Amino acid sequence: MPGTTLLVMSDSPGDVFEPLAGLEGVGSAARAARDAVDVLLRDRGLRKVGSDMTAEALLRGAHASAALAGSPSTLEEVRRGAGDALAVGAVRMTAELMSLAPRADTAPVQVWTRLHQLAAVDLGSDDQLGHLRTSREPLPDDIPGLPPAPPADEMWERLSGLARTLTLPTKAPALVVAAIVHAELAVLRPFPTANGLVARAAEHCLLVARGIDPVAVTVPEAGHLELAGSYAQGLRDYAGRGLVGVRDWLLRSCEVVTLAAERSPLNNSAAQGK
Template sequence: MTSDVFEPLAGLEGVGSAARAARDAVDVLLRDRGLRKVSADMTAEALLRGAHASAALAGSPSTLDEVRRGDGDALAAGAVRMTSELMGLAPQLNTAPVKVWTRLHQLAAADLGSEDQLGHLRTSREPIPDDIPGLLPAPSADEMWERLSGLAQALTRPTKAPGLVVAAIVHAELAVLRPFPTANGLVARAAEHAVLIAKGIDPLSVTVPEVGQLELAGSYAQGLRDYASGGLVGVQAWLLRSCEVIALSAERSPLNTSSQ
């Protein structure tokens, strides 16, 4: 393994320019890194919208209003719990990424499985409830552990790759590896969001990447299948799609609504 596993992926054709364009969209929202004044309420609203969208992708029927009232189903409740701790967990990614992921799972799955499963990585291939329909079968526990360990090590090292690329790879790896017995899609999307915060792409957490994923849901599972089985071409396609998601997440920020 090279010391910077993300940089070669960022060099795939078109990825660098797409990442710059997506970053520009976020920078415009934040007034070209001047980091416009953002209230705690605005951050909370963006996180709430993201939680609802992520739960919807996992199959939750709860509406945004229901989630806002605290009346959402178990998937929505778990997504809200994760986003409530996201700002505090994100800084730990540089030193303890596995700890962050297991904490996210504890929060996401508190109402979805037995207590002894919370935060514990799986030790066998089955059963793994699929909250991202249409994915390829999960890899063996041994392969999962090996790849997850490599990803965690890579996150603790410096990289020249854009933070957007790192976030997209974390999302895809957690989604296809399915390291937990439940709620892997919820955890993968929250983990991507945490990287965007930690890498300074959106330190105020006012974009809503989960909303971008929901709006592009038609290509979500296929993008992950291509990532898992399509070699570098599949990885490239996933990264380009992820940059599109981030640009869309800036457009859908509640900051844009509030400024109109």
């Protein structure tokens, strides 16, 4: 399994993510996705971004992530605060995303558990909030279409390895790192509930923290929703097809980031002459 490969690599002193960035087609796709964000931001720093644009992008992302998790709430319902539990939890997460992003590299487990605390308030009991599952608990099954989650001991080992790698330097593009973290969290499902919401928010945190979109005006969750037909299959391939599956997930993630730039509210503002 690719998670096992990542874990083994993380025990060595070398760069864990760089070889994955070197898989066929990934480097050029990551550069193209970065270019799409640069165009949106007018070559970085040349375009003013107000807090209203960031808030709108995060709201759209919360709605898209909840919809991918099965929420029936519309964007307007979410905007009014009238969404279902999944949507409300996603909004609660994105409200803290910018404050959590600076710790996404230095204290990743704490960030992931905090995201779960925010996402799952209305999805389970209080003692489950931010709680990493143990072997005494049933395996979570909250991301449709995935194979069974690994046992708790394997989950803990792989999660620890993933967290370690994030604190080490890498030459890999930030997009690659964020995409791997998303896939690992989704496949491992470390929490009793809301694993998909947490995985997508963790990816978004890293895209902010590692400079792809430091002002959070792209909407990666909307990209995942737009490509929803390949979401579960992409994660199944990541979990079961070795480096081929990892490569395909990374290529899909590059497409997601390109779509994230296209779906930014900045584009709406430009169209309206703002």
